[in-house]
Amino acid sequence: MSAPTHTPETWGLLAEFDTADALIAATRRAREAGYTKMDGYSPYPIGEVADELGFPRSEIGAIMFTGGLVGATMGFLMLTWVSWVEYPLNIAGKPYFSWSMFIPITWELLVLTASVSGVVGLLALCGLPMPYHPLFNVPGFARATKDGFFLAIEAEDPRFSPTTTKDFLSGLADVKSVEEVPA
Amino acid sequence: MATVSAPSTVGEQAEPEFFTDDEHLIGGKQNLVTIGEKIGNVCLGEVPIPKGWWIMFLSGFTLLQALVLGLAWLFYMGVGVWGINSPVFWGVAIVNFVWWIGIGHAGTLISAILLLMHQKWRTSLNRFAESMTLFAVMCAGIFPLIHMGRPWLAYWLFPFPNNMAVWPQFRSPLCWDAFAVSTYFSVSLLFWYIGLIPDFAYLRDHAKNKIQQMVYGMLAMGWRGSAIHWRRYEKLYLILAGIGTPLVFSVHTIVSFDFAVSIVPLWHATIFPPFFVAGAIFAGFAMVIWLAVPIRHWYGMKDLITTTHLDVCAKIMLGTGLIVSYGYFSEVWMAFYGQSVYEWDTTLQRMFGPYGWSYWLLILTNTIIPQLCWMKKFRTNELLLCLVAGSVHIGMWFERYVIIVTLTRDHLPSSWGRYAPTLWDYAAMFGSLGLFLTLFALFMRFLPMLSITEMRELLPRSAGGRDGHAVMENAK
Numbered sequence: 001m002s003a004p005t006h007t008p009e010t011w012g013l014l015a016e017f018d019t020a021d022a023l024i025a026a027t028r029r030a031r032e033a034g035y036t037k038m039d040g041y042s043p044y045p046i047g048e049v050a051d052e053l054g055f056p057r058s059e060i061g062a063i064m065f066t067g068g069l070v071g072a073t074m075g076f077l078m079l080t081w082v083s084w085v086e087y088p089l090n091i092a093g094k095p096y097f098s099w100s101m102f103i104p105i106t107w108e109l110l111v112l113t114a115s116v117s118g119v120v121g122l123l124a125l126c127g128l129p130m131p132y133h134p135l136f137n138v139p140g141f142a143r144a145t146k147d148g149f150f151l152a153i154e155a156e157d158p159r160f161s162p163t164t165t166k167d168f169l170s171g172l173a174d175v176k177s178v179e180e181v182p183a
Numbered sequence: 184m185a186t187v188s189a190p191s192t193v194g195e196q197a198e199p200e201f202f203t204d205d206e207h208l209i210g211g212k213q214n215l216v217t218i219g220e221k222i223g224n225v226c227l228g229e230v231p232i233p234k235g236w237w238i239m240f241l242s243g244f245t246l247l248q249a250l251v252l253g254l255a256w257l258f259y260m261g262v263g264v265w266g267i268n269s270p271v272f273w274g275v276a277i278v279n280f281v282w283w284i285g286i287g288h289a290g291t292l293i294s295a296i297l298l299l300m301h302q303k304w305r306t307s308l309n310r311f312a313e314s315m316t317l318f319a320v321m322c323a324g325i326f327p328l329i330h331m332g333r334p335w336l337a338y339w340l341f342p343f344p345n346n347m348a349v350w351p352q353f354r355s356p357l358c359w360d361a362f363a364v365s366t367y368f369s370v371s372l373l374f375w376y377i378g379l380i381p382d383f384a385y386l387r388d389h390a391k392n393k394i395q396q397m398v399y400g401m402l403a404m405g406w407r408g409s410a411i412h413w414r415r416y417e418k419l420y421l422i423l424a425g426i427g428t429p430l431v432f433s434v435h436t437i438v439s440f441d442f443a444v445s446i447v448p449l450w451h452a453t454i455f456p457p458f459f460v461a462g463a464i465f466a467g468f469a470m471v472i473w474l475a476v477p478i479r480h481w482y483g484m485k486d487l488i489t490t491t492h493l494d495v496c497a498k499i500m501l502g503t504g505l506i507v508s509y510g511y512f513s514e515v516w517m518a519f520y521g522q523s524v525y526e527w528d529t530t531l532q533r534m535f536g537p538y539g540w541s542y543w544l545l546i547l548t549n550t551i552i553p554q555l556c557w558m559k560k561f562r563t564n565e566l567l568l569c570l571v572a573g574s575v576h577i578g579m580w581f582e583r584y585v586i587i588v589t590l591t592r593d594h595l596p597s598s599w600g601r602y603a604p605t606l607w608d609y610a611a612m613f614g615s616l617g618l619f620l621t622l623f624a625l626f627m628r629f630l631p632m633l634s635i636t637e638m639r640e641l642l643p644r645s646a647g648g649r650d651g652h653a654v655m656e657n658a659k
Binding site: 019020027039040041042043044045046047049050053055056057058059060061064068078079082083086087089091094098101102104105107108109110111112114115116118119121122123125126128129130131132133135136141142144145146147 | 214215216219342348349350351352353354355356358359362363366369370373374377381384385387388389400401404405406407408409410411412413414415416417418419422423426427429430433437440636637639640647648649657659
C-alpha cells in the first residue's frame with residue numbers, strides 16, 4: 001500500500017457552483033489538471049459533465065441487450081420444449097413446433113428480462129441502495145437535488161492534497177464555496 | 184400578456200402560438216427552486232389538502248367498499264351471481280378489463296413514445312399519466328382473475344414444473360394475455376419507479392420531519408445525482424422508453440387477439456389490433472384530461488400544465504378517435520364486401536337487433552361528440568373538454584360492450600340468447616373505479632404528481648434548465 005497522501009479524516013473536497021455551465025467548465029479544468037477520482041453532482045442530468053469525467057458511454061445498453069437476448073432465447077426454448085417435447089397438445093391440428101404462436105410470449109419475456117436486467121444493472125453499477133454516503137455529511141449538499149451544482153475531488157485521487165486541491169477548486173471560475181467532506 | 188383568441192382563423196395564429204416556443208409549456212416565473220417547491224411541497228404536507236381531494240378520496244374509498252363486497256360475494260357464491268350464461272360467457276367483466284387496460288395505454292404513450300419523438304410537452308404529463316397506467320392496469324388485472332371462477336388457481340396460467348405434470352396451452356391468446364399484462368405492469372412499475380428516484384432524493388433532502396425523511400430516503404435508495412449515475416440512468420430511461428413503445432402496442436394487440444383469434448362473426452377480423460390500440464390511446468387521453476384538470480385546479484398547477492397541454496391532448500384524442508371511427512366503418516364495410524352471410528347478418532343484428540341502442544350510443548359518444556374538438560373552444564375550455572372526454576369514456580366502454588353482446592346472436596339461431604348484467608357485475612365495475620380513485624388520490628398526496636427533474640430540464644437555460652433537450656442527448 002502506498003503512503004496516504006491525505007489526512008484520513010477527509011473523504012474529499014466539494015466545490016459548489018451556481019450553474020450547469022460552470023460545473024461543466026470546472027470539470028474540464030479539473031480533468032486537465034490531472035485529477036481522476038472525481039464526480040459531478042447536479043439536480044438533473046448533464047451529459048457534458050459525464051463526458052468530461054471520461055465516462056462517454058454507459059454499460060446499460062450492453063446489459064439490457066444481453067438480458068433481453070437471454071430472456072427471449074430461454075423463453076422461446078421453454079415454449080418449444082413444453083409444446084413439442086414435455087407436454088405436446090394437438091391444438092386445431094397445428095404442428096407441435098408452431099413457432100409463430102410462440103412469438104408473443106417470447107417478445108413479452110424479452111421486454112421483461114431486458115427491463116429487469118437494466119434496472120438491476122443500474123442499481124448494481126451505481127452501488128445503490130446506499131443510504132449512507134460521506135457527501136451527505138455536508139449540509140449544503142442537499143442543494144444537489146435542488147439548485148446546486150457540485151464537483152467533488154476525492155481524497156483517494158493520487159494528485160489530491162488538502163491544500164493545493166483546495167486552492168485549485170477555489171480558483172475555478174464561478175465557484176460559490178469549497179468545503180471539506182469528512183470521511 | 185394579451186391573449187389573442189377572437190378570430191378563429193386557425194392558420195394565422197396556431198403556428199406561432201403553440202409548439203414553436205417553450206413559454207406556453209411553463210407559465211409564470213419559474214426556476215429550479217420554485218419547480219421543486221411547487222411539486223414537492225404537496226408531498227411534504229406544506230400545501231393544505233384541497234376540498235376536491237377529499238371528495239375524490241372519500242368517494243373513491245366508498246366505491247372501493249363495493250368492490251370488496253362484490254368480490255366477497257362472488258368468491259363465496261361463484262360467477263353465477265353475475266349475469267353471464269350461455270351464450271354470453273364474457274360479460275361486463277371482460278368489458279371492464281379491456282376498458283381499463285386501454286386507459287392505461289395513454290400513460291405509456293406519453294412517457295415512452297413522446298419521449299422518443301422529442302415532444303417537450305410530455306414532460307408535465309408523464310408522471311401522473313404513468314401512475315394512471317399503473318392503477319388502471321391494477322383495476323384491469325382484477326377482472327380476468329375474478330372471471331376465472333376459481334381465482335385461487337390463477338397461477339396455473341404461468342409455466343412452472345408442477346406435480347400435476349401439466350403446462351399452460353401456449354398457443355392460446357388468453358395465455359399470451361397473462362404474459363402481456365403482467366409484463367406490462369412490471370415494466371410500467373419499473374419505468375415509473377426509476378423516474379421517481381431523483382424526485383424521492385429531492386423529497387428526502389427537503390423533508391420536513393423524520394418520517395418523511397426516512398420514507399423518502401429509503402425510496403430514493405441513496406441517490407445523490409452523480410454525473411456517472413445520471414449517465415447510466417438516462418440510458419436506462421431511454422431504452423425502457425424504446426422497448427416500452429412496442430410493448431404497449433403488443434399488449435393491446437394481444438388483448439385484441441383474445442377476440443380476433445376466435446371465429447365469432449365480427450370478432451374474427453384483422454382490423455382488431457390497430458383498432459384496439461387506437462381505441463386505447465383515445466380512451467387514455469380522455470382519462471389524462473380528466474386527471475389533468477383537477478391537478479391544475481386543486482393544486483394550482485396551471486403554470487406547469489398549461490392550456491397548451493390540454494389543447495394537444497384534445498387533438499390527439501380527436502385524431503385517435505378518427506382512427507377508431509374508421510375502424511367502425513371498416514367493420515361494416517368488410518362485412519358487406521366479404522359476402523359472408525353471418526358477418527353481414529351479425530352487423531345488422533348489431534345495428535338494429537335487441538342491443539342496437541348500444542351501437543348507436545357508441546357511434547354518438549365515440550364518433551360524433553368528439554368532433555367538437557375541431558373547435559378550439561372545446562379544446563381549451565376545461566369544462567367543455569371534460570364533457571367531451573366523459574363522452575369518450577362512455578363510448579369506449581360501450582365499444583367493448585357492443586363487442587361482447589355480439590355473442591347473443593351468432594351462427595346458430597337456436598343458441599341465441601340475451602345478456603343482462605346484475606347488481607354484482609356493477610359492484611365490481613364501479614368498485615374498480617373506486618380502487619382507481621383511491622389509489623390516484625393517495626398518489627396525488629404522497630408522490631410528486633409531475634416529474635421535478637424533467638420539469639427542471641424543461642426550463643430555459645436562463646432559468647437554470649436545459650431547454651428540455653437533455654434526455655435524449657445525454658443517453659449514451
